[in-house]
Amino acid sequence: MADAPRVALVTGGAAGMGKATSLKLAADGHSVGIVDIDFDGARAVSDAIVAGGGKALAVRADIGERMQVEQAITQIREALGPITILVNNAAVENFSALEDLDDATWDRLMGINLRGAYVAAQCVLPDMSAAGWGRIINVSAFGAQIGAPNMALYTASKGGIISMTRSLAIELGPKGITVNSVSPGFIDTPMARRAINGGLFPVPYEQIIATYPIPRLGQPEDIAAACAFFASDAAGYITGQVLGVNGGAAM
Template sequence: MTGTSSVTANRIALVTGGGSGMGRASCLRLAREGRAVAVLDIDESGANETAQAIHEAGGKALAVAADVTQRDQVARAVAEVHAELGAIGILVNSAGMEHFSPFDTIDRDDWQRMLDVNLTGNFNVTQAVTPDMVSGGWGRIVNFTSISAQTGAANMVHYASAKGGIIAMTRSLAQALGPRGVTVNAIAPGLIDTPMARRAIDGGQFSLAVEQLVAHYPIPRMGTPEEAAAAVAFFASEDAGYITGQLLGVNGGTAA
């Protein structure tokens, strides 16, 4: 059984990248399950829209604008969540950005930006939030990596490298925080129908039309953000208390 303070703490979730795609779907799903949700995004209007949708459905939400690469902004955002909602028990790190480029044209700035947003951003927010979880004796961290870190991605060496770092961070943090009541798991989406995926499709980044691409998948379609959010909700639940350091593909069977 959990004590009163940890029960209170574990109702509050912080979702980065909550203003769009799988982050937004995760916010809506966690709110439906009774969590108060802090929606963090660099895109303030996206965060506001998600929070508004939660309010309209009768839930509790707070939009916080912050760039996950900026530690001062992250600290301010977490302080705002503390003041408005309380201690954070669930962290979903969904903020991320894509970039397609042949390896020989990736410049130093492209490389650094991918690492900053997709790997260091995750570190910044996680480090700011874990003290709440450790002091409450309960926590759930769910990180978004990518199928590209499992299979490789020829035109996304920098993106896939950052996402590979997320898998190693997940496994290492699971070991560091498990004894303190905090689980850390990762979701590796395949092709999920979000604004990010649509930008790639519309930008001609795949060699085949999307209908032809997904026709070869064991489940021959794109995934939905809600299907990814269902996996997030499971990792964030009480039921998942003995599951940590794991990688779950939400990919229609395209990688194991």
């Protein structure tokens, strides 16, 4: 039997993994609020969902700014209903050696990648608590599990996501809310392509993926499938977990 239709919020839903996840959740019958600083991209995803017979709303917000997140969630709640599925996907990358980092860069990235996820979860918590049912899916990164050169800031933010996931799972489980993390590997997204085209990896990316048990780039749909599983009723007895979707790279 199919899951009951619910309202999902996907941050960073305009492109890449967020876009694929928004489309997958809509295909599963859920209404989807798509929040992104790129409003045109978010609206294109929303339009595609509506054209396919689904319900969606695109809202522009900077995930690093609490007031904008609160306003976006209010808009989605008023248009679609209480939010009981949250996919914290929005993030920015950073490739910097330790000696090149500065406090402003550190604070800005942490504000989006880590604090933004906490703010979004806090804002939708009343809806989930009232329903006695909720799914929070936090997108982390396999670099947080195995380390990566020149990515101390980015991986620290994603390591915080993993730790927060486990603690919230303990805290929110009695409320009927599960909290899990999907940890992507090397996924073919606009963010990854910027890094590839900019020569930001120590060796060509083909050499990196050739070492993986599944030697290819992952696709955004691989992440979307994992997020959709954690959002489903079938995952109701699973919480506090980190699911690596990385072709075996982080074993």
